[in-house]
Amino acid sequence: MWSSPFISAPASVSQIMLRVIFAMVPGIAMYVWFFGPAILVSITLASITALATEALMLKLRNRPLKPFLTDNSALLTGWLLALSIPALAPWWLVVVGTAFGIAVAKHLYGGLGNNPFNPAMVGYAVLIISFPAHMTHWLTPHGLEGIVLSFPDQLNYIFHGILPASTTLDALTTATPLDTLKTQLHLGLPVNEIRDMPIYGHLAGKGTEMVAIGFGLGGLYMLYARIISWHTPVIYLGTLFAIAGLFHLVDPASYVAPTFHWFSGAAMLGAFFIFTDPVGGPTTIKGRVIYSAGAALLTWLIRSYGGFPDGVAFAALLMNICVPLIDTWTQPKVFGRKGDGK
Amino acid sequence: MTFQEIKDIFYNAVWKQNPGIVQLLGLCPLLAVSSTVVNGVSLGLATTLVMTVSSGTIAPIRNYIPNEIRIPVFILIIAVLVTVVQYLMNAYMYGLFIVLGIFIPLIVTNCIVLARVEAFASRNAALPSALDGMAMGLGLTAVLGVLGAMREVIGKGTLFSGIDLALGDGAKSWVLHVIPDYHGFLIAILPPGAFIGLGLLIAAHNWFNLRAAARRKAATTESAASASVAA
Amino acid sequence: MKRIARSTLQTAANLIFFALIATAVLSSTYYLTRDTIAQSVERAKLKLVMQIAPAELFDNDIMRDKLDIPASELLGTTDTTTAYRARLKGEPSAVVLEAIAPDGYGGNISLILAVRASGELAGVRVVSHKETPGLGDYIELPKGPWIKGFDGKSRAAYKDADWKVKKDGGQFDYMAGATITPRAVVKAVHKALIYFDENRDRLFAETAEEPEGLK
Amino acid sequence: MRTLYRFHGGIHPEEHKLESSEAPARRAPLPKKLILPLHQHIGNGAKVAVQVGDKVLKGQMLASAQGMISAAIHAPTSGSVTAIAQHPVPHPSGLDGLCIHLESDGEDRWIERAALDFRAMPKPELLDRLRDAGIVGLGGATFPTHVKYGLPSGQRIDTLVINGAECEPWITTDDRLMREHADGIVRGIEVLRHLSGAGEVLVGIEDNKPQAITAMRAACAGSDIEVVAVPTLYPSGGEKQLIRILTGKEVPSGGRPTNIGVACNNVATAYAIHRFVDHGEPMISRLVTVTGNVRTPMNVEVLIGTPLTEVVECAEALPGTTGYILGGPMMGLEVDDLHLPAVKSTNCIIAKSAQLFPPPPPAMPCIRCTRCAQVCPADLQPQELHWFSKAKNFGKTQEYHLFDCIECGACAYVCPSHIPLVQYFRFAKSEIWQREHEQQAAEIARERHEFRMFRQEREKQEKAERLAQKEKAAQAAKPAVATPLPVAAAANADPDDTLQMRVDADIARANMQLRIDAAAARAKEQAAAAQPKNIDALTPQQQAEIAEIEARRAKLREIASDAGADDEPPKQI
Amino acid sequence: MISALWVMIGISLVLGAVLGYSAIRFKVEGNPLVEKIDAVLPQTQCGQCGYPGCKPYAEAIAKGEADINLCPPGGEEGIHKLAELLGVEFKPFGEGKGPRAKAVAFIDENTCIGCTLCLQACPVDAIVGAAKQMHTIVASECTGCELCVEPCPVDCISMQAIPEDISTWKWPYPVFAIAPVRNNPQKAEAS
Structure with missing residues (x-):
């Protein structure tokens, strides 16, 4: 006995997730172009770990493997996490972060659809809290002073922690543009002088700005394919621009331009891929507006005043907590009822 | 008191109504000081001492305390005991006193102490009350110890670190390095690790209970089945 | 009215009684441990100084x-x-x-x-x-x-x-x-x-x- | 051009209308046997007005309307009543309902028919005539038409909306009807306009039916009836949605269109009214679309009560048919076998096949994507309703306005996790109804119990007084007590009181008597137990006996409830 | 030491006075909780809980004397509601104490001797009849409490399950297509 309707639109969870993964490709391509192929190793590692952890947890929780392993949600988590951490991270860092995200943040809360927090962001938060030192080893973009490792050398470092004798980790890696900005501001340098440093490009960091643009392009594809609604990215980027712009206008020496905020760190990735995650996000349109605006405010606050260089992951987690409340507060008017729901 | 009564009190306190993972009373110290076994167990023992003495003190005088000022008097007695413990630790376990810091005076507001006084000691005789207080305290200590061990091993790869603070410098060599050359998994030591660890302990407790219930059920149906076969 | 006044005073007296006992216990512990505490504090400081x-x-x-x-x-x-x-x-x-x-x-x-x-x-x-x-x-x-x-x-x-x-x-x-x-x-x-x-x-x-x- | 309004959401499922909409409607062959469920409409079931064995003529009333919201049932052809018995009816439960079984005599002989001069008639009488003609809404809900227009004083209707949207995929009955009988529909609309007194009449037709729009416009030429093409968007044919599209007004939650001065009827209902008013024919047939996995999809005019097997035969189901959907694929119900009669709400039969209706993929957990909320025409949050229904948190489902759900299925249609959302909502709704019913029953039980306690207290006092009196007049009261009175007589007085009084007085002696009786009874029972008990095959005598007992019991019940009504505290049911 | 003493005495005086005053002044008579509990109970007045009716059971629960899992007609849902109302944890029915299918009492009129014992047992006056007259049950008022079954000396009262018909039919709970691989791991383990 099955209830109507007997037809359904040709959409599935698995296909939606796959399209989101597909939308990450331009950003990853930029990443490889500017920073070398190490990121592909992380993504592969994260994918394998994600699927293995998912399978293990499903087994432990007595759930069928096939429908959940093919829903691509674990894969998406793995990719997001790999993109959030330094490409030259040791293998165990990727594995620990992904496994924690899937096992604890996803399955201990009930698996697909029930996790209040974005598993990838939880994985990221755990890593940056537990292994902050490893999380600062960001690759220097090509074309900048410093040495570029060959792919086998990169593999050797990722899996064995061994660097060629001629180089040190310090020569290979650098602080992110956001981190550099923060430390230099801390030392009392004005923004315009900091921006003249070699790691910065036209919009934000050299290389990283192009990666952000790549993610933005992927986001536009998702908007076009109606996988995400426009509210989240537009409100998020808009609010970030407004707050950063306001402070930049008032005190341009201490506050960096809003475009810098857009194209550095995980802002673009967040706007299109993290804050649009339906599972941890609000369900109402009004709720999404509040959620995105709040996330933007938190991102800016953490970047400007917080203890960590980037604030996207923490903004996502903090806003995730507020979702039930936001949803309760923003229930829309129902057909045939007055605004107050009576 | 019969042996069975004593057994019931302990079973109730340590497993069935464990203050740490069933009643979830005393979360504040549970989450804050369980970063190592030594910290956890020390605070647990301090709490046990307070609970044993407060329950044991209040039970014999319960009939003389007017109902209106029951709670203030209970709190007064508990506060006095805690302050005494605080003085003693300050004097004889200074290192530990510094580490545990604010959490020793906070035993006063630990719900489990007042809860047992109110729920058990104000209705029972002195001996069972003291036993109940002690058992409850030990139940909490056990959870603090297990949680501390989990967090310490995962977070630092050691066990019993800081034991010299409680037992003097001679005990320094007792620290176990469970995982040598450990990177450290900092989140286990930090507050989030306490929440995750506690959650896992509660889950394990529930899982044991469910499995025991299922076993019991299976056993009864099986015995019934075998009985019918025999018949 | 009289009943309320009586209850008020009686309860206050009861509480004072318990408070007196508590204060006595506390102050005696305080005096007993005062010196040891001072010694402990100093010893701890000395330990730190002696490290360097x-x-x-x-x-x-x-x-x-x-x-x-x-x-x-x-x-x-x-x-x-x-x-x-x-x-x-x-x-x-x-x-x-x-x-x-x-x-x-x-x-x-x-x-x-x-x-x-x-x-x-x-x-x-x-x-x-x-x-x-x-x-x-x-x-x-x-x-x-x-x-x-x-x-x-x-x-x-x-x-x-x-x-x-x-x-x-x-x-x-x-x-x-x-x-x-x-x-x-x-x-x-x-x-x-x-x-x-x-x-x-x-x-x-x-x-x-x-x-x-x-x- | 009229300004059209939008309702929230909506979907564009594949239409599949062309299969059946192009061929003219045919008449199904006269069936040998017809099954007429007494409950074919919203409200109370009809009350049987014939007896087994009666010969009836086509159009003769078989069952009359019962209560405010109800409608009559008529014989769709001439023949004889062979049984009044349970028979499977089209219902999601698959359970039986009471039906009149009619055997056709093949003559199809009408009763006397006469056209009505509806304008000369007082309105209440016209409404009664509609009720007795069994006219109910044919749009799907089968709401008795006369009820819509029996307005409480103070309410008036400004706009009459005629629903020709027919938004569900596959179904084309209204389309065919409008193309073939536009004039008749317009005649029916005139009757409805007269009944409603509306100044404005709007016919809403989805723009995927251009021929129907043309036909209706031609038929309306010269009148001020406006035929409006509305954008094709499921569920624009929902009453509330169509009213919103055409007038911009929202029917208040829990209310009816008349609350905002609008009345709404389906084109098929208008046509049925025309058949009745102009030809004296009650509602005994309707158009049914037979489509899906069949050789020649088509529309068939079917007598009510025709077994669905015979309806499908007209179009010939093809091999590979795995089942049938009654109604549209969005809101219809699935049946495995077709031994069900066509009823007034049967608008479509779709033969299912694995190609046309692939089985739903396994449901995955909700990922909160809110595609459902985006398409919900009632502005609900189906995902919230789903979680609460799933958790059986029914209080919360009501807080989130579960009962504003029209079960259109748009949410489940778009769900990427393929969750049977509508079934969750239907489950929650029926659970809530049952709970409300139980709550009321508990309330009544509490009142009855409290009254009983009060009464016992009162009797105790009265008994004490009476005992005191008895002391004085020692033997006088005894015979009166000793003679048991029939219940009816007792009930005329304060029944509970006298009853109890007697009971108390009798107790001692009754107890003595009891033992004797009990022994006798047990003996009897033992004797009965010795014989094989057989309740499946009863002799006619036994059956008659049972019927007799039942009748007696019914009478007792009537008496009891009448009597009970006097001394119970007022209550609401 | 002296100042500590004065502080303690002062605090005790004030707090004691306030408490002593409030104890008399704000005393609450009656117990509104009983009404709330009673509203949750199904009002079958069946006494299966061991108390003579729903109200007494409600009072016992309010006093903390009775458990919340003693009311079979209320079902598990009733226990959940009580648990929520009282802020305690859900407690399942004891072994074999669960709710039975909904039923109404039925009197076999051939056997009934009109003793009126069932009339007195019925807590909601749902049985009509008089001494030596056949009794019958008003099915719509019967709460299915079974209290009339025991007193009948000739065992003529039976409980008849209420059959499902179209008006009482409920939509089933959708069966989640993704079911656990094993329905009952414990059972599988045990066997």
């Missing part, structure tokens, strides 16, 4: 031979602090100073350092800090041996320009990814040594009656 000023450096009662030091820009302090003087056979051998590095990643880093009479560092320890756990906290002793790198260093051995982390062209090590914290500590220690040089004589002055004289 080893026992062979002094034979005086170092905890009694103290000197109040007013707030100083070079030490980074904003309040009066205490310096302890170590003497060997009556001769000044070292002084224990408190210093604050104000520009750590997470704010102030409190340091305690012992300077030998020769101007050489006997040792430096971090007393408290709010650096990122796992990243900047290797300045703390059990987390890393970095702080021991100051042992034996002096302004005589390193020029002022060498008192920097290697990344900035100085002589001091640091961990990749966390330069702010060591940078702050090195700077603070360097300034404390300058302070020591400027105030050397007054620090070792026999009497401690005139701390105002130290500027």
Whole structure:
């Protein structure tokens, strides 16, 4: 006995997730172009770990493997996490972060659809809290002073922690543009002088700005394919621009331009891929507006005043907590009822 | 008191109504000081001492305390005991006193102490009350110890670190390095690790209970089945 | 009405009775443990001092031979602090100073350092800090041996320009990814040594009656 | 051009209308046997007005309307009543309902028919005539038409909306009807306009039916009836949605269109009214679309009560048919076998096949994507309703306005996790209804119990007084007590009181008597137990006996409830 | 020491006075909780809980004397509601104490001797009849409490399950297509 309707639109969870993964490709391509192929190793590692952890947890929780392993949600988590951490991270860092995200943040809360927090962001938060030192080893973009490792050398470092004798980790890696900005501001340098440093490009960091643009392009594809609604990215980027712009206008020496905020760190990735995650996000349109605006405010606050260089992951987690409340507060008017729901 | 009564009190306190993972009373110290076994167990023992003495003190005088000022008097007695413990630790376990810091005076507001006084000691005789207080305290200590061990091993790869603070410098060599050359998994030591660890302990407790219930059920149906076969 | 008044007074009297007993118990414990507590506090402090000023450096009662030091820009302090003087056979051998590095990643880093009479560092320890756990906290002793790198260093051995982390062209090590914290500590220690040089004589002055004289 | 309004959401499922909409409607062959469920409409079931064995003529009333919201049932052809018995009816439960079984005599002989001069008639009488003609809404809900227009004083209707949207995929009955009988529909609309007194009449037709729009416009030429093409968007044919599209007004939650001065009827209902008013024919047939996995999809005019097997035969189901959907694929119900009669709400039969209706993929957990909320025409949050229904948190489902759900299925249609959302909502709704019913029953039980306690207290006092009196007049009261009175007589007085009084007085002696009786009864029972008990095959005598007992019991019940009504505290049911 | 003493005495005086005053002044008579509990109970008045009716059971629960899992007609849902109302944890029915299918009492009129014992047992006056007259049950008022079954000396009262018909039919709970691989791991383990 099955209830109507007997037809359904040709959409599935698995296909939606796959399209989101597909939308990450331009950003990853930029990443490889500017920073070398190490990121592909992380993504592969994260994918394998994600699927293995998912399978293990499903087994432990007595759930069928096939429908959940093919829903691509674990894969998406793995990719997001790999993109959030330094490409030259040791293998165990990727594995620990992904496994924690899937096992604890996803399955201990009930698996697909029930996790209040974005598993990838939880994985990221755990890593940056537990292994902050490893999380600062960001690759220097090509074309900048410093040495570029060959792919086998990169593999050797990722899996064995061994660097060629001629180089040190310090020569290979650098602080992110956001981190550099923060430390230099801390030392009392004005923004315009900091921006003249070699790691910065036209919009934000050299290389990283192009990666952000790549993610933005992927986001536009998702908007076009109606996988995400426009509210989240537009409100998020808009609010970030407004707050950063306001402070930049008032005190341009201490506050960096809003475009810098857009194209550095995980802002673009967040706007299109993290804050649009339906599972941890609000369900109402009004709720999404509040959620995105709040996330933007938190991102800016953490970047400007917080203890960590980037604030996207923490903004996502903090806003995730507020979702039930936001949803309760923003229930829309129902057909045939007055605004107050009576 | 019969042996069975004593057994019931302990079973109730340590497993069935464990203050740490069933009643979830005393979360504040549970989450804050369980970063190592030594910290956890020390605070647990301090709490046990307070609970044993407060329950044991209040039970014999319960009939003389007017109902209106029951709670203030209970709190007064508990506060006095805690302050005494605080003085003693300050004097004889200074290192530990510094580490545990604010959490020793906070035993006063630990719900489990007042809860047992109110729920058990104000209705029972002195001996069972003291036993109940002690058992409850030990139940909490056990959870603090297990949680501390989990967090310490995962977070630092050691066990019993800081034991010299409680037992003097001679005990320094007792620290176990469970995982040598450990990177450290900092989140286990930090507050989030306490929440995750506690959650896992509660889950394990529930899982044991469910499995025991299922076993019991299976056993009864099986015995019934075998009985019918025999018949 | 009368009933209410009676109940009010009676309850108050009851509570006072219990309060009296409680106060009695508390005060007796207090008096019993007072001395032991004072001893424990002192012993703990001595233990800390002895970490950086080893026992062979002094034979005086170092905890009694103290000197109040007013707030100083070079030490980074904003309040009066205490310096302890170590003497060997009556001769000044070292002084224990408190210093604050104000520009750590997470704010102030409190340091305690012992300077030998020769101007050489006997040792430096971090007393408290709010650096990122796992990243900047290797300045703390059990987390890393970095702080021991100051042992034996002096302004005589390193020029002022060498008192920097290697990344900035100085002589001091640091961990990749966390330069702010060591940078702050090195700077603070360097300034404390300058302070020591400027105030050397007054620090070792026999009497401690005139701390105002130290500027 | 009229300004059209939008309702929130909506979907564009594949239409599949062309299969059946192009061929003219045919008449199904006269069936041998017809099954007429008494409950074919919203409200109370009809009350049987014939007896088994009666010969009836086509159009003769078989069952009359019962209560306010109800409608009559008529014989769709001439023949004889062979049984009044349970028979499977089209209902999601698959359970039986009471039906009149009619055997056709093949003559199809009408009763006398006459056209009505509806304008000359007082309105209440016209409404009664509609009720007795069994006219109910044919749009799907089968709401008795006369009820819509029996307005409480103070309410008036400004706009009459005629629903020709027919938004569900596959179904084309209204399309065919409008193309073939536009004039008749317009005649029916005139009757409805007369009944409603509306100044404005709007016919809403989805723009995927251009021929129907043309036909209706032609038929309306010269009148001020406006035929409006509305954008094709499921569920624009929902009453509330169509009213919103055409007038911009929202029917208040829990209310009816008349609350905002609008009345709404389906084109097929208008046509049925025309058949009745102009030809004297009650509602005995309707158009049914037979489509899906069949050789010749088409529309068939079917007598009510025709077994669905015979309806499908007209179009010939093809091999590979795995089942049938009654109604549209969005809101219809699935049946495995077709031994069900066509009823007034049967608008479509779709033969399912694995190609046309692939089985739903396994349901995955909700990922909160809110595609459902985006398409919900009632502005609900189906995902919230789903979680609460799933958790059986029914209070919360009501807080989130579960009962504003029209079960259109748009949410489940778009769900990427393929969650049977509508079934969750239907489950929650029926659970809530049952709970409300139980709550009311508990309330009544409490009142009855409290009254009983009060009564016992009162009797205790009265008994004490009476005992005192009895002391004085020692033997006088005894015979009166000793003679048991029939229940009816007792009930005329304060029944509970006298009853109890007697009971108390009788107790001692009754107890004595009891033992004797009990022994006798047990003996009897033992004897009965010795014989094989057989309740499946009863002799006619036994059956008659049972019927007799039942009748007696019914009478008793009537008496009891009448009597009970006097001394019970007022209550609401 | 002296100042500590004065502080303690002062605090005790004030607090004691306030408490002593409030104890008399704000005393609450009656117990509104009983009404709330009673509203949750199904009002079958069946006494299966061991108390003579729903109200007494409600009072016992309010006093903390009775458990919340003693009311079979209320079902598990009833326990959940009580648990929520009282802020305690859900407690399942004891072994074999669960709710039975909904039923109404039915009197076999051939056997009934009109003793009226069932009339007195019925807590909601749902049985009509008089002495020596056949009794019958008003099915719509019967709460299915079974209290009339026991007193009948000739065992003529039976409980008849209420059959499902179209008006009482409920939509089933959708069966989640993704079911656990094993329905009952424990059972599988045990066998």
